[in-house]
Amino acid sequence: MRVALSFPTAVFSFLLIVVVGYWIVVITGISDLEGDAPWLGFGGVPAGITISLLVALAWLLTLIGSQFAAGPLLWAVPVLALGGAWLATRVLIAPLRRLVPDGPQPSRGDFVGQRCVIRTGRATPDFGQAEVTAADGSSAVVQVRTTGQDRLTRGQTALIFEYDADGEFFWVMPYESEQ
Template sequence: MGGFVAAALAFPTALFSFALVVVVGYWLLMLVGGLGFDALHGGHGVGHAGHVGHAGHAGDLGHGAGGHAAHEGHGGHGGHGAQDGHGADGRGAHHHGGVLGALGLGGVPVTVAVSLLVALAWFVSLAGTVLTSGAPARGGVFAVALVASWAGTRLLVRPLSRLFPEDRPATRGDFVGRVCVIRTGRVTADFGQAEVTAEDGSTATVQVRTLTEEPGLAAGRTALIFDYDADGEHFLVAPFDPALPGG
């Protein structure tokens, strides 16, 4: 037992021993505190911040009736969303986290990747410390531990990434094919707004237009969104009656 402790506190294992204590403590807090699976995702809230129209109408799409230019997913630039429904960082950082992603360790939460790196580096350095002696040899063990932990973690995150599917951010295209409710007195080729419900249950007020004059499209009526005009930043709608067969 004394030899194990001595090896764990010797260079280079000691560097990873302290990091391993932090990692073990973190997971124990997770287990005892019952923070749940979602707490693994350090930026999970960021990934969802881009849901279109989240928090009621704060993420209204297009230009509001009062002339406000609140593009899709923008909450008045107040942090409730981001353009085109992406998270605040625009890249789903909770899975790919900068440096780790560049090292090929993306696809899993940062906490999982870092925990694997530390654990593997500790085991390799511990074995190397027991088998070697002298500063030059221990320096080599340190280098080998770093490389081995990176290679081992990269190998492990590939199958593990299947357990952590990345959330696909909502986009304007997700509204095509959905039914909306007209909120303006009329809808023409130049004017109109409607309320549409996203898949996550949040609602957004969107700009809508028709290809032809539709007298039936008045406030409170339902319409089908069948296309999106990227140049005009509005959706194209047609009358829709859910009571009819196929509706």
């Protein structure tokens, strides 16, 4: 305990307490892991994971280094520990970076404004499914609903004009192509 609260380990002990507090907040659901840390050079991996690992490794390396350094050399320990933690974090985060796709993730809202093809026998205000093609070329079958008296049948093209998040379906209307 004495070593963790004395210089140079105390520099990172405080940060480690902040990291533990952050994870308590995340686990309790008060916050989440949004955002990444491109400014750290670890783009694509959530900042909470990256910074937590960096601080934990820097604290551990400072704790170890403080046992072997003395006098003026003790002032170099936090700097060397941070550099070592930086390199170790880059190595440890590399496999995670491959698991996290680059760029913004597609959402259901991306289908708004797209044409779709009715795939069920009919689409009404209460029932219907349609196939829609995403910008990347993949297709999805989605729940759709019509407004008013619109009734669409299998194979008809419709235009998605809104997403209802509560009902988890798309509002569609007949689409007439200009030919």
